[in-house]
Amino acid sequence: MRVVIAGAGDIGRQLVHTLSENGRDQLVVIDEDEAKCEALAGEFDLLVIHGDATDPEILTKAQIREADALVATTESDAINTVIAMLGHRFGVEKIIVKLNGFGLRAACREIGVTEIVAPKIAAAARIKAALQGARTIDFSLVVQSGLKLLELEAGAVKGRAIRELHLPEGALFVALLRGDKMLIPRGGTHLEADDVLLTLVETEGVLKKVRRVLGLEENGR
Secondary structure: OEEEEEOOOHHHHHHHHHHHOOOOOEEEEEEOOHHHHHHHHHHOOOEEEEOOOOOHHHHHHOOHHHOOEEEEOOOOHHHHHHHHHHHHHOOOOEEEEEOOOOOOHHHHHHOOOOEEEOOOOOHHHHHHHHHOOOOOEEOOOOOHHHOEEEEEEOHHHOOOEHHHOOOOOOEEEEEEEEOOEEEOOOOOOEOOOOOEEEEEEOOHHHHHHHHHHOOOOOOOO
């Protein structure tokens, strides 16, 4: 798989390290910081381009049209969104964007971003999972008894109230992401198309039941 990574910061570097382990992926990294580019080029076997990833000429130099995936991991949500838009125009099938806030989530979804990743919790591992086809965003937050915290899209049950969903035992909605806000999901809260539910589950079996409740495909979204 050919992966273009825009941003050689901490997360971009972690992702390069993670994807380099299998030796099967062709990696291209773009960054405006020349020192970061030199450091990556000296440590890993990959193509590193010093430049602005919002410049179509730089993306063309990175052979973006041949890329299987584009990952935008710069420190700016706005820049990452612009990079995603350009990737969409170039016809990249899989586009993954790191967002620090919630304000541009809806915009990214509208342009067909495959995955939106929150950077503070195991971002590199989650991007790798997304590249490999796991569409459910898993924070990989393991606590006592093996609990996991995940983001699950609620679009398939829009218009319904939380109390109508009948969650299985061992699952809990702990927060609701709506636009640039994080809300407490209450029984009378009616879900909207772009809502994302932060969901705590005890086991994989419970997760499958929650996915069915939310109308998600078995392989997750």
